[in-house]
Amino acid sequence: xxxxxxxxxxxxxxxxxxxxxxxAMLAFAxxxxxxxSPPLREVPVQALAGAAKSNVPLATSSLGLEVGVETAxxxxxxxQGAEELEIEYQASGILLLTFLTVDASARSLPDHRGPPYRxxxxxxxxxxxxLDLLSTAHWSRTGIPYLLLExxxxxxxxxxxxxPSPSDRASLREALDRAxxxxxxxxxxxxxxxxxxxxxxxxxxxxxxxRLGAAFLVLAGILALGYLLARRRSPPAPALALAALVVxxxxxxxxxxKLARAAPLSVHLDPEARIRENYAYAPxxxxxxxxxxxxxxxxxxxxxxxxxxxxFAPEALCFNLAPRRCVTIRPGEREYVGxxxxxxxxxxxxxxxxxxxADRPLPDGFSRVAEVSDNAYIARRR
Amino acid sequence: xxFLLAVALLLGSGLSLLSALRLRTGRWAVDLPLSWFAGTGGxxxxxxxxxxxxxxxxxxxxxLAVLALPVTALALRALLRRGGPxxxxxxxxxxxxxxxxxxxxxxxxxxxxxxxxxxxxLQGVNTPTQTDDGxxxxxxxxxxxxxxxxxxxxxxxxxxxxxxxxxxxSLGWRLTGAVDHFHVNGAILVSLVAFLALAVALAxxxxxxxxxxxxxxAALSLPLFVYHCTTTYADATLALYLGAAFFFFLxxxxxxxxxxxxxxxxxxxxxxxxxxxxxxxxxAVGLVLVLQVAWESRRSDRRLLxxxxxxxxxxxxxVGARVASVGVEGAFPFLxxxxxxxxxxxxxxxxxxxPGVSAAAALPPFLWAVFSSGSAGILYWVLPVAVALRLRExxxxxxxxxxxxxxxxxxxxxxxxxxxxxxxxLNQGTxxxxxIPVSVLASVWLAALLAGEQGPPELAxxxxxxxxxxxSKARRAx
Numbered sequence: 001x002x003x004x005x006x007x008x009x010x011x012x013x014x015x016x017x018x019x020x021x022x023x024a025m026l027a028f029a030x031x032x033x034x035x036x037s038p039p040l041r042e043v044p045v046q047a048l049a050g051a052a053k054s055n056v057p058l059a060t061s062s063l064g065l066e067v068g069v070e071t072a073x074x075x076x077x078x079x080q081g082a083e084e085l086e087i088e089y090q091a092s093g094i095l096l097l098t099f100l101t102v103d104a105s106a107r108s109l110p111d112h113r114g115p116p117y118r119x120x121x122x123x124x125x126x127x128x129x130x131l132d133l134l135s136t137a138h139w140s141r142t143g144i145p146y147l148l149l150e151x152x153x154x155x156x157x158x159x160x161x162x163x164p165s166p167s168d169r170a171s172l173r174e175a176l177d178r179a180x181x182x183x184x185x186x187x188x189x190x191x192x193x194x195x196x197x198x199x200x201x202x203x204x205x206x207x208x209x210x211r212l213g214a215a216f217l218v219l220a221g222i223l224a225l226g227y228l229l230a231r232r233r234s235p236p237a238p239a240l241a242l243a244a245l246v247v248x249x250x251x252x253x254x255x256x257x258k259l260a261r262a263a264p265l266s267v268h269l270d271p272e273a274r275i276r277e278n279y280a281y282a283p284x285x286x287x288x289x290x291x292x293x294x295x296x297x298x299x300x301x302x303x304x305x306x307x308x309x310x311x312f313a314p315e316a317l318c319f320n321l322a323p324r325r326c327v328t329i330r331p332g333e334r335e336y337v338g339x340x341x342x343x344x345x346x347x348x349x350x351x352x353x354x355x356x357x358a359d360r361p362l363p364d365g366f367s368r369v370a371e372v373s374d375n376a377y378i379a380r381r382r
Numbered sequence: 383x384x385f386l387l388a389v390a391l392l393l394g395s396g397l398s399l400l401s402a403l404r405l406r407t408g409r410w411a412v413d414l415p416l417s418w419f420a421g422t423g424g425x426x427x428x429x430x431x432x433x434x435x436x437x438x439x440x441x442x443x444x445x446l447a448v449l450a451l452p453v454t455a456l457a458l459r460a461l462l463r464r465g466g467p468x469x470x471x472x473x474x475x476x477x478x479x480x481x482x483x484x485x486x487x488x489x490x491x492x493x494x495x496x497x498x499x500x501x502x503x504l505q506g507v508n509t510p511t512q513t514d515d516g517x518x519x520x521x522x523x524x525x526x527x528x529x530x531x532x533x534x535x536x537x538x539x540x541x542x543x544x545x546x547x548x549x550x551x552s553l554g555w556r557l558t559g560a561v562d563h564f565h566v567n568g569a570i571l572v573s574l575v576a577f578l579a580l581a582v583a584l585a586x587x588x589x590x591x592x593x594x595x596x597x598x599x600a601a602l603s604l605p606l607f608v609y610h611c612t613t614t615y616a617d618a619t620l621a622l623y624l625g626a627a628f629f630f631f632l633x634x635x636x637x638x639x640x641x642x643x644x645x646x647x648x649x650x651x652x653x654x655x656x657x658x659x660x661x662x663x664x665x666a667v668g669l670v671l672v673l674q675v676a677w678e679s680r681r682s683d684r685r686l687l688x689x690x691x692x693x694x695x696x697x698x699x700x701v702g703a704r705v706a707s708v709g710v711e712g713a714f715p716f717l718x719x720x721x722x723x724x725x726x727x728x729x730x731x732x733x734x735x736x737p738g739v740s741a742a743a744a745l746p747p748f749l750w751a752v753f754s755s756g757s758a759g760i761l762y763w764v765l766p767v768a769v770a771l772r773l774r775e776x777x778x779x780x781x782x783x784x785x786x787x788x789x790x791x792x793x794x795x796x797x798x799x800x801x802x803x804x805x806x807x808l809n810q811g812t813x814x815x816x817x818i819p820v821s822v823l824a825s826v827w828l829a830a831l832l833a834g835e836q837g838p839p840e841l842a843x844x845x846x847x848x849x850x851x852x853x854s855k856a857r858r859a860x
Contacts, residue, residue, distance in 0.1 A: 190513075192515065192815075193812060193814055194606070209753065209754055210753065212763070216760060216763050234772065237831065240768055241833050244768075244828075248759060249494070253494075256498055260501050263504065264508040274509075274564065275510050279512065312514075316517065318517070319522060320563065323525050323529050340522060342522075
């Protein structure tokens, strides 16, 4: 029979652990502190057009700055060093806003889907968006906000306020560390192999789990020494368990909070609603997939097409249309191929086409039967 | 509704299978989650073998027939026994204790386990499949199983995914004819809940609820594992099946009941049917388990070893079906890769890192993945310290064999990450996901070491046959 720890073993271990923790705390800094932030500054609506560059024509009206979105519209705001944006808007259609920061002098734009991937779905109507730029990729004091609107619809900025970054280096570092430390887990369709590594200090490039690991080693070392001096061989299991718990629990709670903030936690009993609503970073795709599932017959042979070399939308559509036979259109090919090469169809075998942001017109012989927008529709052979 | 129907049928089939094999524990709280893993394994094995060995189409009727096989076996056994002596009733082992001590501490752990499970279930059930591998393989394989039309590409996909992730989500579709893609998510989430329930119920039924709650907490402290319970990838599924098997592996080590070794092996067979890698990792753990049994029975009764051998035999059906489906080379891709790698004289060329990069170059990123990335929380910081400081207890409480299994898996991951595929370590690719099953097993083991010491007072009063001193006598006890 193994040695049994008496019922008070956990309490005794806890007392020793507290003493050890007090010593260990001296070696480690407190979590990122809240830095003093400068107040928000207003950008007059009339000045917005001058402060913005875009790949689409911008229009100003009495309402504000208007951006039309057909596929993807970019807004670069000349607000160097802004750490937060507060946008009041009026919107229509299905829109996704991805935001990051880019170097004003950079010749090419970074991959906006690279980590950390920050996006927000824009609910139609009037509303307000608070964008934390500090936790986005490539933030720097010389960077400017990069807003990417995807989907189909209209977005009018009716009021824009921004918070400049703190002027002193220490406050800026604290603000940056804090923003990254508590930012929601960025989840996208490339979030597979690794999650965004949690930083202790983003500015220093030090990782949270290196700190926690070291804290555990210090705690365990103090405990081991303490028990050794008390003429016992080694700390009992409860003491080690409590030490691990003390170190792991805050990190667990932090992770749970970051995951919960990124997760779709609403309850939709209808699976069609879940497809329509929960492609969080591709709302137009979700709406189209749900519409196609409702429109197409189970025995339809389907071809899908997306924008240029984009693989995500065609794969997502074909998957959601399964078990229908489904392939991706490759112009000029004599046979189209589907997911994993399983389905194969000749162009003349296709009954219906599901198209999203495609560069090509609909092939002859097909006509639209349902649509989410001008460039997201379902067509059937006439 | 079809998903709930499928879950109920799989649980029923699993319970029958456990009864037929006389592996029920006698406690419903343990038997129900255990029957999920056993039932899904049995159903997947039967459906896969029937389709590719016997060429029988996968229909609602054949699915139901496969589910009913254990029930039939149970009925047959009862018929054959009629007139003979009645079999001994399954008596639950004494010593159950359901409230961990100290209650305040474990209430906090239970709150974390409950909150995390709720978030994971909500996110998992809400999130449509969204990744490339999910679209093309993991969540697509059940669709192919449902369609039941197999060209070479479809066979390849099914082989990559494995019978369990392919056939289990498709059962509800097959029975009702309607495809709801979220059954793939649902199957993973039910496995997670079954895993957590098994952790708590099994340890509590053996008088150490602290160990169960600590195992559940430790597993849910692995961020990448938790996240993958919400995706339609199969890494979490593999870890959950392995972890469920490992609970019984540990119990066999701690208490020496032979039935626990059999339960562990049964669940390892199910784990082997998850992904192509399943066979490698479950095989490694199974080998250590068999070695432990062989070692401990070297001077006594070898019937347990024989029973384990018999239990493995049906798995030949899976291997045969796979060979029939994709040929010998396709059926053992890792063997082919290892041979190819060993035969390749020049050093590996690592994409993005230039030619001639040795495995040593992958070591720093491997260590970063293990310690700093946060994928496994602080597990790998605590594990070596706990092993070093509690070495005597590890040997004394017979936790060394289970630790050996964890070490073998870690070695396997190291060899794969540093030697076979250093490119996926250098670019922080698959190395993190490969560590998920290792981390889950290591966390369960660590919980057994650190939270299993405070035994119940009732244990001292148990007959010697149940304690380590009477292990050989208790080997056949339930």
